[in-house]
């Protein structure tokens with residue numbers, strides 16, 4: 312017998328001539344199939360997103376969150392590394408030390424599918440779409456995709472994780488149980504942060520002094536000194552919308568530019584971190600009302616998509632200025648064009664667009680009051696060298712079969728721990744996702760996880776804790792959370808994590824799990840426990856996760872799909888009135904659970920088959936007896 316270390320687990324397996332699962336012979340075939348067993352023991356787990364102005368959260372989403380624990384497979388021979396977008400030379404040199412680098416830029420989707428079958432690793436930036444078809448065309452050879460930058464929105468992570476194995480795909484005669492082979496995806500999350508922040512600052516300055524327009528005018532032979540009078544920055548308020556890595560670097564620089572105030576809206580940011588940078592965290596409404604310049608730095612998620620819409624622009628000061636180096640989709644582009652038309656927004660500077668490159672009919676690119684750059688945020692020599700090195704190191708270690716610290720789709724966990732705790736992963740992530748949805752606009756400060764277990768503090772909580780953090784942070788950041796980075800990401804955000812064990816004799820490894828968040832503000836007051844913290848608890852019945860408690864109210868319904876929570880007086884007709892409003896719109900109720908206190912306060916939890924339209928949700932609070940409502944929804 313030989314011990315093989317896979318993703319941190321020492322597994323015993325025979326150095327066999329052929330694999331019992333697919334009959335492939337050779338050591339690597341056995342290894343690959345064994346890894347497939349690991350991967351296939353996990354199921355797709357849930358996530359979604361939730362943001363303060365929106366009331367939706369995903370409890371089950373199968374793309375970015377597909378958390379099958381894939382591990383990198385060591386390449387046996389000198390690997391081929393396909394690079395499809397320009398990568399800094401230091402990175403190329405590092406890659407050449409261990410493999411053959413094939414630089415092939417500007418490939419069509421068809422050409423990429425053709426070439427990918429020859430590659431062990433693929434390195435991309437934001438322009439290469441790595442689709443399901445690409446992973447299928449890889450035929451199992453591709454071991455790692457390296458994204459030289461932050462955003463992995465152009466990589467189909469679910470397909471990467473579930474990539475079919477080589478040779479034994481998909482012939483039932485050679486492999487009866489299809490085991491996902493998995494392709495590791497790694498990114499370079501930090502090396503371009505400063506470059507993006509500097510570009511944001513450059514656009515703020517360019518906008519305030521009409522640099523781009525005046526340049527074009529002079530080059531057109533004109534000398535229009537009165538036309539291009541600008542506005543000063545001094546004395547103005549800079550509103551940072553999204554106070555993460557890039558946003559906080561813009562804030563740091565904004566103070567030095569002379570802005571009188573730098574404020575930030577980010578419901579999940581740490582007040583301590585903001586205060587240390589001299590930044591005041593404010594609510595969405597306050598930010599819109601106070602900002603003169605808006606610099607956008609939130610990730611694009613289903614919840615942030617189009618959050619700068621007609622309503623948002625109408626709440627800004629007349630003549631506000633908007634800069635976007637985040638993602639094009641956070642702005643409703645037609646709404647911005649309308650706001651510019653009526654002078655509500657004076658000018659905008661955009662590095663990113665909902666579709667890139669923007670088609671000629673994009674309502675913003677032809678305007679003289681809009682400055683555009685072609686997604687240049689990360690494009691400095693220094694950032695590209697840094698990103699190239701960061702990604703080359705990650706790809707090299709992945710190809711060597713080592714742990715990749717910036718793995719996007721690879722929680723590493725010993726097989727025996729995985730097998731035991733896997734049923735509780737979905738619960739842990741679902742509770743994290745539900746809890747963060749209940750947070751109000753002031754964010755939260757810490758996470759407290761309570762495990763009811765017969766193991767006491769012998770329980771290995773790394774995986775469950777990571778899944779709770781994943782459920783919370785993947786709703787609100789660009790980070791992809793896994794076992795490797797979960798604690799660090801939480802720490803970096805100033806989130807304290809506390810774990811408590813309560814005894815649950817005879818109930819198996821985990822009887823129940825509770826997640827509570829420290830906050831002064833909630834969207835659903837019934838979610839506040841007696842300790843004035845938002846708390847949700849759940850359990851696993853069979854293989855299914857159940858929500859069993861919201862605040863001090865007992866509930867009992869499947870923790871998936873769309874959940875409508877209502878708080879109400881316990882009196883005849885209230886439940887029927889809610890059901891009536893839903894049924895009129897054809898919204899089916901599949902589960903229901905009502906919890907009542909002695910003083911007639913009740914919480915009802917309804918599992919719905921589809922998301923209720925906004926008009927329906929708007930009617931509910933006005934029904935007699937209903938005091939508050941909240942939806943935990945998903946978007947598949």
Ligand SMILES: NC(=O)c1ccc[n+]([C@@H]2O[C@H](COP(=O)([O-])OP(=O)(O)OC[C@H]3O[C@@H](n4cnc5c(N)ncnc54)[C@H](O)[C@@H]3O)[C@@H](O)[C@H]2O)c1
Nearest residue numbers: 362507553554555556557579609610637688689787788789
């Ligand atoms: N233009 C470029 O070339 C370029 C370069 C780097 C990053 N980016 C983009 O910039 C954005 C920020 O990147 P980052 O590295 O700072 O990410 P990050 O995850 O460090 O920060 C994102 C922040 O947004 C906050 N947030 C989430 N939802 C929010 C909401 N509804 N309202 C306000 N804040 C919200 C999060 O709490 C987090 O603090 C991302 O979209 C990223 O893709 C663009």
Ligand SMILES: O=C(O)[C@H](O)COP(=O)(O)O
Nearest residue numbers: 436437459460461462689
């Ligand atoms: O997500 C990122 O890192 C930035 O948007 C930069 O993208 P790029 O590498 O294509 O410039």
